[in-house]
Amino acid sequence: MAAGLLHEPDILFLDEPTSGIDPLARRAFWRTITSLAQGGVTIIITTHFMEEAEYCDRIAIQDAGALLALGTPAEVREQAGDDASDMNAAFIAIVEQNRARREGKQAA
Numbered sequence: 001m002a003a004g005l006l007h008e009p010d011i012l013f014l015d016e017p018t019s020g021i022d023p024l025a026r027r028a029f030w031r032t033i034t035s036l037a038q039g040g041v042t043i044i045i046t047t048h049f050m051e052e053a054e055y056c057d058r059i060a061i062q063d064a065g066a067l068l069a070l071g072t073p074a075e076v077r078e079q080a081g082d083d084a085s086d087m088n089a090a091f092i093a094i095v096e097q098n099r100a101r102r103e104g105k106q107a108a
Helices: 023-038 072-082 085-108
Strands: 011-016 042-046 059-063 066-071
Touching: 023 042, 059 072, 059 085, 066 072, 066 085, 072 085
Parallel strands: 011 042
Antiparallel strands: 059 066
8 A cells, every 4th residue: 555655646546455464454554545535535445355345435346247236335235135234245145146147047
């Protein structure tokens, strides 16, 4: 992240930035990201930690190259249906629903 911030960018791309860091460093990272976003920096993050996705303004869920969901965390959980009590459950529900539809179309 430090290298990405050297030139004070308007947009910052971070790929799995919190993988392998301890909980205190992860918290400091998200505080920094929140501050940057509040200051007008657009930040795009890829993550497999769905609990971290809750910190984002908008989430996109993709599977097999297809965009399956896009919206606020609440909108994505709503799209997932009744079983989406958290973002992990929403991710699983949305991906499984899409895969079931794809398999159904292939079988037809």
